[in-house]
Amino acid sequence: MSTNPYVMNQPAHHILSVLVQNRPGVLARVAGLFARRGYNIFSLAVAPTEDPMLSRITIVVDVESAPLEQIVKQLFKLVDVVKISELDPRRSVERELLMATVRVPAEDRGQVVELTNIFEGKILAVGVEAITVSLEGSPDKLDDFEELLRGYGIVELQRTGRVALPKLDKEARLKAVKHGKAS
Amino acid sequence: MTQKITGAQALIRALELENVDTIFGLPGGCILPAYDPLLDSPIRHILVRHEQGAGHMAEGYAHVTGRPGVAMVTSGPAATNMVTPLCDAYMDSIPMVCITGQVPTTAIGTDAFQECDTVGITRSVTKHNELIMSADDVPLMVRQAFHIATTGRPGPVLLDLPKDVLQNSMTWHWPSDEEVLDSLPGYKPVSKGHPRMIKEAARMILDAKQPIIYAGGGILKARAADALRELAELIDTPVVTTLMARGAFPDDHPLCLGMPGMHGNATAITAMQKSDLLITLGARFDDRITGKVATFAPDAKIIHVDIDPAEQGKVRRPDVPIVGDCRLVIEEIIKAIKDLLNGGDKQQDISAWKSRVSGWREQFPLYYPSNEPGEALKPQYCLEQLRDGAPEGTILCSGVGQHQMWSSQYWKFNEPYTWVNSGGLGTMGFSVPAAIGAKVGRPDRTVWAVDGDGCFQMTAQELVTASVERIPIKVAILNNSYLGMVRQWQEMFYEERYSEVYLSPELPDFVKWAESMGCIGIRVESPEEVQPAIEKANSIDDRSVVVEFRVDAGEKVFPMVPAGFSNDDVLLHPDQNNRREFLR
Numbered sequence: 001m002s003t004n005p006y007v008m009n010q011p012a013h014h015i016l017s018v019l020v021q022n023r024p025g026v027l028a029r030v031a032g033l034f035a036r037r038g039y040n041i042f043s044l045a046v047a048p049t050e051d052p053m054l055s056r057i058t059i060v061v062d063v064e065s066a067p068l069e070q071i072v073k074q075l076f077k078l079v080d081v082v083k084i085s086e087l088d089p090r091r092s093v094e095r096e097l098l099m100a101t102v103r104v105p106a107e108d109r110g111q112v113v114e115l116t117n118i119f120e121g122k123i124l125a126v127g128v129e130a131i132t133v134s135l136e137g138s139p140d141k142l143d144d145f146e147e148l149l150r151g152y153g154i155v156e157l158q159r160t161g162r163v164a165l166p167k168l169d170k171e172a173r174l175k176a177v178k179h180g181k182a183s
Numbered sequence: 184m185t186q187k188i189t190g191a192q193a194l195i196r197a198l199e200l201e202n203v204d205t206i207f208g209l210p211g212g213c214i215l216p217a218y219d220p221l222l223d224s225p226i227r228h229i230l231v232r233h234e235q236g237a238g239h240m241a242e243g244y245a246h247v248t249g250r251p252g253v254a255m256v257t258s259g260p261a262a263t264n265m266v267t268p269l270c271d272a273y274m275d276s277i278p279m280v281c282i283t284g285q286v287p288t289t290a291i292g293t294d295a296f297q298e299c300d301t302v303g304i305t306r307s308v309t310k311h312n313e314l315i316m317s318a319d320d321v322p323l324m325v326r327q328a329f330h331i332a333t334t335g336r337p338g339p340v341l342l343d344l345p346k347d348v349l350q351n352s353m354t355w356h357w358p359s360d361e362e363v364l365d366s367l368p369g370y371k372p373v374s375k376g377h378p379r380m381i382k383e384a385a386r387m388i389l390d391a392k393q394p395i396i397y398a399g400g401g402i403l404k405a406r407a408a409d410a411l412r413e414l415a416e417l418i419d420t421p422v423v424t425t426l427m428a429r430g431a432f433p434d435d436h437p438l439c440l441g442m443p444g445m446h447g448n449a450t451a452i453t454a455m456q457k458s459d460l461l462i463t464l465g466a467r468f469d470d471r472i473t474g475k476v477a478t479f480a481p482d483a484k485i486i487h488v489d490i491d492p493a494e495q496g497k498v499r500r501p502d503v504p505i506v507g508d509c510r511l512v513i514e515e516i517i518k519a520i521k522d523l524l525n526g527g528d529k530q531q532d533i534s535a536w537k538s539r540v541s542g543w544r545e546q547f548p549l550y551y552p553s554n555e556p557g558e559a560l561k562p563q564y565c566l567e568q569l570r571d572g573a574p575e576g577t578i579l580c581s582g583v584g585q586h587q588m589w590s591s592q593y594w595k596f597n598e599p600y601t602w603v604n605s606g607g608l609g610t611m612g613f614s615v616p617a618a619i620g621a622k623v624g625r626p627d628r629t630v631w632a633v634d635g636d637g638c639f640q641m642t643a644q645e646l647v648t649a650s651v652e653r654i655p656i657k658v659a660i661l662n663n664s665y666l667g668m669v670r671q672w673q674e675m676f677y678e679e680r681y682s683e684v685y686l687s688p689e690l691p692d693f694v695k696w697a698e699s700m701g702c703i704g705i706r707v708e709s710p711e712e713v714q715p716a717i718e719k720a721n722s723i724d725d726r727s728v729v730v731e732f733r734v735d736a737g738e739k740v741f742p743m744v745p746a747g748f749s750n751d752d753v754l755l756h757p758d759q760n761n762r763r764e765f766l767r
């Protein structure tokens with residue numbers, strides 16, 4: 001994992017939405033290819049799609065565009081990969097889930113609750129010295145929330161990695177990657 | 184009507200239906216069930232002495248026939264012994280299907296005896312692999328394997344078969360072409376080039392003043408040698424043939440410049456370097472070809488034809504990328520050029536360029552100091568004699584090292600599919616088993632393996648296989664008592680500090696070893712003995728022959744572009760250095 005690519009104004013990350021055959025070992029093939037070719041995965045989310053034969057792997061990569069082209073072409077060569085779309089971050093909706101346990105004495109707990117409410121997050125559990133909260137939203141919003149929580153002392157933090165779909169306006173079609181299906 | 188057979192019977196039947204005539208392999212516990220129906224099959228099984236040998240034999244077979252080589256071995260250590268040939272086949276795009284046994288499905292994941300994660304281990308060295316979990320899936324998986332191995336960019340495919348899958352009964356069904364294609368929604372290789380790109384390529388070719396055709400192994404994979412020749416003659420343009428493409432364009436053709444790259448000849452290297460257009464056909468800008476990439480062919484525009492889209496722009500960004508089968512694309516380019524010419528367009532005058540290229544050829548022939556009487560035998564001399572004594576159509580295989588480079592340099596390859604070597608992976612030990620596989624594929628041809636003393640010791644035991652199976656090959660060992668290529672690097676780049684490269688001139692006794700394996704062994708120590716020994720070897724065709732040439736250990740391979748050097752700074756043989764200025 002490398003430095004956070006989300007913080008820059010211009011999107012430095014790329015979102016690959018990879019449709020694969022829902023078969024044993026597919027994730028290992030995809031992950032193995034990234035490792036073998038020396039590419040870095042920033043985050044990765046996998047789940048079945050509306051078609052039970054297919055799964056969608058959403059991969060966030062933080063690379064310049066030239067190696068990205070190589071990654072996409074190499075991914076295409078995997079026999080189980082059916083389709084790859086590159087989602088333009090400016091034209092897609094991205095969501096992620098964050099869960100965090102924050103150590104906070106009872107007298108300061110109200111501040112964390114307030115912060116969570118401002119961000120429209122949820123309180124999941126409350127203990128004597130700690131509180132667990134969650135927030136679902138855009139990765140930027142999660143970054144901000146995480147930053148503010150840090151001030152209180154995060155004990156445990158888990159983020160899911162983003163999932164994304166194209167925005168529903170005219171231009172924001174899936175920018176289907178142009179290259180033909182590989183050999 | 185439905186007929187029940189075992190998964191193992193289905194496997195052998197499926198292989199028969201895929202027109203497999205030979206399997207190279209060695210049985211063991213988990214693959215046992217598959218070896219039983221093999222007894223009743225017309226498929227010939229060649230029992231190897233080490234599974235790596237089976238893999239390289241399958242490769243050699245595929246190299247010379249164009250048909251996929253098939254290897255079958257058991258689980259665990261047999262599967263891991265297969266990793267090297269699989270990787271070798273993957274790097275050199277050799278069609279191959281490998282069948283491995285696996286522990287029963289119920290035992291998978293338990294560290295059972297001879298269990299290993301074969302598909303995990305081989306994932307990155309195969310084009311595709313599958314663990315078959317049900318006997319019913321066997322026919323479809325076999326069809327998929329052959330389809331994937333032989334189409335698009337060819338490569339090795341591995342099928343891992345658990346013992347119970349082989350033993351279980353299944354209902355035989357042979358899938359149709361359509362079923363196979365439908366079962367692979369993610370696999371659609373492109374073979375026809377883009378018409379607009381082809382037109383652009385034709386235009387660019389006619390406009391070039393200093394064009395070179397850069398032909399790679401893809402020409403051979405695509406059976407495009409005739410198309411290449413037609414194109415080269417149509418545009419009267421010199422052709423370089425990479426290590427993987429030797430024989431794709433005849434060496435005796437006036438337009439052939441031979442091999443470029445790290446140990447290529449000065450003309451081929453320099454012609455690419457100075458060209459204004461590289462017509463790249465089935466080649467991949469390997470680091471052994473480009474030298475330092477930043478200074479490679481700096482003024483050249485690039486047309487890049489390759490069936491693998493991932494090769495486009497991987498190393499050098501093409502001006503005209505064309506994804507497609509080399510033969511189909513070259514034929515289309517020829518048509519497009521003819522259309523332009525018929526429409527009144529003219530090709531640039533390239534005569535000045537061609538005479539510059541001829542000048543280099545005159546100044547920089549391959550060179551080695553000739554054998555003085557009483558001096559140690561020169562390996563290059565042995566190769567020249569082997570070449571001149573070889574019967575028409577001889578297939579040459581080689582190991583990896585100095586002897587490999589001299590083989591490629593000094594042989595004359597005038598026919599495609601007569602050169603079998605390990606290019607991408609550079610696998611020592613390749614040549615003996617690959618030569619056996621080549622001889623099985625082309626029993627009508629003489630097959631010579633040129634090997635190093637180091638390489639030979641890695642897989643020589645397959646000569647036992649050759650003797651038992653009556654597959655007569657010929658092996659020339661260039662015994663310089665060193666890991667010669669490594670020794671050369673230590674001499675040139677490590678101040679002659681020789682570290683762990685000395686083998687031994689006497690051990691093993693190659694002649695006795697050859698004889699113990701059922702071969703004829705011949706030792707050659709002086710120049711006068713060379714020709715008679717080769718004649719004798721060529722006259723024997725009922726068993727394998729091993730000729731050990733005791734050669735000069737000090738001989739180095741030139742020219743050389745050391746790793747990381749620019750092709751502009753190619754090192755010539757010291758005796759040719761006074762002519763360096765002509766390389767401009």
Ligand SMILES: Cc1ncc(C[n+]2csc(CCOP(=O)(O)OP(=O)(O)O)c2C)c(N)n1
Nearest residue numbers: 584585586609611635636637638666667668
């Ligand atoms: C399996 C393997 N191990 C190591 C190497 C590195 N290597 C390349 S050439 C070479 C020397 C080969 O020696 P030999 O077979 O005697 O050939 P020579 O160079 O002397 O002609 C070595 C060790 C290799 N290519 N393959």
Ligand SMILES: [Mg+2]
Nearest residue numbers: 635636665667
């Ligand atoms: Mg040697």
